[in-house]
Amino acid sequence: MGKKRIKEKSEEESKDGAAKTGAEPSRSATRSVARGIFHIQATYNNTLISITDEKGNVLAASSSGAIGFRGTKKSTPYAAARVAEVLSEKVARIQMPEVVVLVKGVGSGRESAIRAFVNKGFNVVLIKDITPIPHNGPRPKKARRV
Secondary structure (H helix, E strand, O other), X not given: OOOOOOOOOOHHHHHHHHHHOOOOOOOHHHOEOOEEEEEEEEOOOOEEEEEEOOOOOEEEEEEOOOOOOOHHHHXXXXXXXXXXXXXXXXXXXXXXXXEEEEEEOOOOOHHHHHXXXXXXXXXXXXXXXXXXXXXXXXOOOOOOOO
């Protein structure tokens, strides 16, 4: 365990550092994506949305729980629309001429999330339902007796 060395900054370096931490966008923030893919997973309890490029690199992601909804409010269509609005603001700097929407799950936020993206001005060229459907998979749980 050596001694910690603290470098003294001169006034010019500290001014340059303050200028670099401004609110100017970085180079990667102003890039262009040929086709964006919006993955919407709507479960009974939550709505998760991630935005990727064609290679699968995640550009932004969020869920209704991450933006502040708790409990049963997470699964509402309003929460799904708010998640879509927050994400569309995050990726507003990225130019996406075309958007593909892939919807997975049976939750109530499916349609409202798609509507929110369309209302924000994205050019949706394809909406595809990729909900996994078992071809007679494992035995289901026994029925509840209430």
